[in-house]
Amino acid sequence: MRILIGLIIVVTLALVVSGRQWWSLRRTPIGAALTTGGWLAVAIGLLLGPHVSGVVQRDQLLTLQPLVLFCLGWVGLMVGLQAHRRLPQMLPGSTSRLALLDAGVSVVVFSAMALGVIWLLSDEFNWQWYEQLMVAPLLGACAIGWAPEVRSLRQVGTADTPLRGLLRGASGVGSILAAVCYGLVFAGAQLDHGADNVVVLLLIGGVMSVAIALVLGLMTWWLMRIAGRSDAEFLVVLLGTVTLMAGGAAVLGYSPLFVSLLGGAVLANMPGEVLTRFRRVIIDAEQPIAMVLMLVAGILADPMIGQTGAVLVVVLVVARMVFKRLITHRQVNAHAGPVQLNSPLRRAPMRQSPLAIALAAGYVMLMPPTDAVRYVDAGQLMMVVILVGLICDAVPWLSSVAIKALREDANPAGGDA
């Protein structure tokens, strides 16, 4: 009964917010920012969640684990399918360099900052090293990359294609790096840290994750060939492999997103045309899958983030504003071309990637209750990631609106065209 209630609420809302009318909102800049970022879905989830209206209770959420796993598996596969062996050659070197630089700096800087805040604001100091490391690197992984959506930041009449290409390309590579980083964080967090053979267990699990991904990736390719053109058999293979990859990984205590990413990467590098349809269906369903994850994130989030959470949000937002600009400054300038210095497109890297919400939701949802994150509660952690994303999304958009208004004031007849 409970699983049905939970599933129906989430599926219905996901359908509504991914419907045609909702989709048409994307034509406006604010609509693009809200719908692509999924903030409306997050808001609905928050309203339904145990912390606001209580329509969906915490224990009902746990019954949604298989659905969340499926969505994470889907997202992982979608990201992994980009990892073709020729990707480094296909992308300009500057894109890969930017993505790698961003990933490296983000993980180190944001993890260190999160760790510092949690350390400074904690009243107790008898906690273990791994307890700190549970939250900090997760926030570091969430900080990698930026939102690929640039429609809302585009200036009418400007030819900003090279910069758009760079930002979108680096965002895609950043998603892969974020999922890999998240896989390591997830695996570390799920381990029994009291055990003597932690390193051995970590290695065995890692090998198993790769083995599952390899076997299932190859098997999916083979099964796709068997399924041929039949829609029904194609669906069997798609649904079966996504759930098996994600579920198998989670049973072993490893990130379903990471294992699916590896599976997707295996698939992306297989020969033949059978994957064209697979890729198309995976990408077609992106919107409802993302909306399910956003709704779940909203339901999980606890608005009462407390002192530690509030400070974390401020620190991470400021860090994002400063460091993303520093990291991307050189490359953006090199690709800016005709883009003006005050173009909002230059501020695109400040916006958090939507993948961050999926990473945090998966982490909070699949964390065993006994290992509940200390000092920053699971719901608060989710809220921190949401708030950072929301504020960082709003700043470039608000600045673009302000600039536009100022220009119109200065030149009421001609506009900025």
Added chain:
Amino acid sequence: MIITIGLLLLILLGLCIDQVAIWTGAPLSPGPRTAMSVGLLVLCAWLAGMLLDRIRLPRISGYLLVGLLLGPVALAVITQNQVDDHLKFAGDLAIALIALTAGGEIDLKWLRTQIVRLSVIAGVEMIVVWILVGGATYGILQVTDSALPTTTAIVLAALVGLVAASNSPAVVIAMISEHRAAGPISRTALSVTIVKDMAMVVLFAAMLAIGKGMVDPETKFSGMFLLAVGVQLVGSLVVGGVFGALMAWYVQKIGRHLPIFLVGSCLLIALVGERAFSVAGEKVHLEALLMALSAGLVMRNLWPVKTEPFFHVVEAMSLPIYCLFFAVTGAKLDVQALIDGAMWVGILVVVRNAAVWGGITGGLKLGGGDTQGQGKLWLAFVPQAGVALALILLIDHKLHDIPGVDMAKNLLVGMVAVHLLLGPIGFRYALMQSGEVGKQSQGEK
């Protein structure tokens, strides 16, 4: 050979993950296990179905066998807890989807002209099976437990007889869909099954209420239950019709993400079906199967063209859901009950099959119409699955403190197991012999 290797590899992978998770002490949570089980069951069932298809056996038998193999009886990759609880949604989803498909297959104009004939066939078959299997069960109960009171034995025998009269709408729809069959046997089998299912809702509720009143002195029999059953039946059809209209509206006006919409609708129907409410002091709930049937019927008959894309999606989604549903049903099979009472179960199976043959043959003659080529129609009514298992659970739930109920339950479980495993083979044979296989693509419905 390649399919066999693939199947074995998948099973091996499932076992490996299971063992490594135990060995490494990975945190056990039902959600991940459920997801893994769903993936494993769907893929293995599909491959096993293909394997059996190559040796001219129904794919459904492959799905069932995979469930049996991976389930708690054999390899235990799927645990009893999962089968009973976490994978229950597969049944809810499948029942609604199957009924939607069935509703979409019914042409109201044809049904209006045939309703009397179909009711006669269904009625005669149910009565014959009920009397013969009920009689045989009474004899078995008397032989195995001479101390059992006569009234109790009669009540239990009547209930066993009624459950024996049920057949599986899921298997009928899945077999017709799998073989893309169209023709008199497919059409009559589907329609009679639906008529029987509607009758079963009323008769079983009535018989259970009367039976409980007879064997349990503390339970007073109330005539108000008839009103409640009526509300249940009519309410299910009306609510289902409203669902159908709303679904047709979505398909026409929004029309996006139809597979997800389909799954959501089936889950919603299942949820409404699970909610109990009170009518004249009696606890009733709407029948998910009838609601979905009515929804499919309304969509197909009132908006046939506009809802066409939806039924295409239903068709495409059927295979993964059938694979999961029948594999879970296979995992549920209590093989021990079959082994323990093999002799008595064997007797009941023989009696039921003879009764189904006699009932259908008699019904076809009494019902009139063209009976040519329908000599093997009875084989469509042999398979039993989810409906019968649900009725057994109801008997166990309502009469668990009555002596002799365990024996009756074991007999039923054993009988259903045999008919579930062997029934589809017979039905496939009937479809093949009648030449109806593959006719659906030619537009015959």
